[in-house]
Amino acid sequence: MSETFVPLPSLPPPSGSVGAGAWLRARLFNGPVNSLLTLAILWLLASTLIPLLDWGLIRGHFVGRDPQACRDGGACWLFVGVRLKFFVYGFYPEAELWRVNVVLFAAVASIGTIAAPGVPGKRWIIPGAVVGMPILTFVFMHGGMFGMPEVATDQWSGLTLTLVLSIVGIVAALPIGIVLALGRRSKMMVIRLLCTVFIEVWRGVPLISVLFMASVMLPLFLPEGLQFSKVLRAMIGIVLFESAYMAEVVRGGLQAIPRGQSEAAAALGLGYWRTMGLVVMPQALKLVIPGIVNTFIALFKDTTLVLIIGLFDVLATIHATIVSAEWPNIATEGYLFAAAVFWVFCFSMSRYSQALERKLNTGHKRN
């Protein structure tokens, strides 16, 4: 009778290689240099984070409305509550705020519908939103029709203005950028030259100087009486500037598509527009999603530059609060709050772009 082989139960791993102690040894304290570095970094974190948390959270003031309550050295966050309405709506007349809310709600709803997976009929929703949203925004925000009193564009301010400027910039810059990118690769010399000159000129000047030209120089050259609003001038400046950047991002994608793709499309009998629209562009745009979103995020943050031409975007409303006499010195808190607001929006854009990349992944992606 042969005995069946019964292996001995495996021994537990050596006590030195499991548990918290081993993890620490392997990852943080393996060798004298790494141990020193770990200690130094721990010390740095402790000496900066602890006072920061103590100042910002433990000794911070969150409840109440009285600026004088925070004279004891802790962070003063009360201004956020007191001025939130001003940060979001700025100078928009109080009785008409519902109109801004309608627009914001419509924007969130349409972005949500487009972003959510599995919603039917997207090929109609997307163009509908792209065309409809600007019209809806203008009708509701500006008014002067359908019984809504007119609210001139110079009363658009706060976060509302930041969002209007950046969403219009994003929606308009992408199609213009695509057209410019195609134009720059065109075989027709005049078109190629025009597009190249446009791109190089707008990309070669700083956005600040574009905004200054729009706000200071342009009115000098217009005949008196012919004035269009500063918001509109800034908006056009931003769109032209960003579409030049967008064109180069898209062109980067076009360069990456092998010639064979358009030759194959031509062999199937597709003309130029259908080749581009059905074969080349979908592949190119998918490749450059990170670049496009990068440009969008930069655009969103660039809109704060309108502060220097006297438009009241969200940063300007926060700045007005910082310098106002009734608050103690809240410069640090104010700019931290502004940073948090921008981070929330930019991070959401970044997450959405990553989700989009995963969804459209057709095997190009390298991990």
Added chain:
Amino acid sequence: MKASHLVVGFGALATVAMAAAPASAATLDTVKSRGQLVCGVNNSLPGFSAPDEKGQWSGLDVDYCKAMAAAIFGDASKVKYVPLTAKERLTALQTGEIDVLARNTTWTMSRDASLGLNFVGVNYYDGQGFMVKSALGVKSGKELNGASVCVQSGTTTELNLADFFRANKMTYQSVVFDTSDQTLQGFESDRCDVLTSDQSQLYGLRSKLPDPSKAVVLGDVISKEPLGPVVRQGDEQWFDIARWTLFAMLNLEEAGVTSKNLAEMMKTTNPDIKRLLGTDGEFGKQLGITNDFGVQIVKAVGNYGESFERNVGQGSPLKIARGLNGLWTNGGLMYGPPIR
């Protein structure tokens, strides 16, 4: 050929632009038909023009805009405020984007003479000063030898500072910052003993210290900064309205007419006050506005003294003393020519 055509083209364009700019015949008519006064203000300078949490503007400069609207329309709410940065303020006025600029603008000869603008007068006499820690026990700028001074870079403030110390044969060490919040941060964290800026700003910065009583603003003024409203050249009627709005505010204070005692003052027999309030004479008509413009102004914003105390004086966090901005009868420089 081509080049010369281009030059001619640009020349024509420039001529059109130039010709179009000052062709503002009757600003008053434009303003009346628009139903609104468009007033350029600072985007946020505490005490002079700043929005509150409801987006409502207030301040000394804003009160001037309101007074003008009250004089024209009898309604101080008929103002559209256009927040402007320092760089675009004069262009905005030149191009007609605004009707009057009340944005703490220093009256200098080159601005008055070369830009096609007219300064209406002075609604605040400012000047560069010093703020020091009370613990130092310094009473005058002349005792600041060897001090370290926080100052904003790239401003005339920096140059005036250097001049002052050189003229008094003293030495100093400058600690330079980019913005005025940062100079305050430096002062608060003991990087410097002294902070220098315009006096009106020093009071604002002082009120932001955790304990404002630990710092004092010295009496020394080392530069002249007369701040005043500005209008376009070429419309004398509009210039006069702007100017007499300011003078009316000063005369109202001198006559002792306030927003509180207006009802009694209307019954007065004093001829000066009767002319000021429009119950005697046709003084408003001569400007193209109503005779009771003084009454409208005092109803809307009060006299100059009331506006001063409410926005920058004892009724505000800034607590600026009248000093040079007091009436001439109290040793200040504010002087309204007589209405007669």
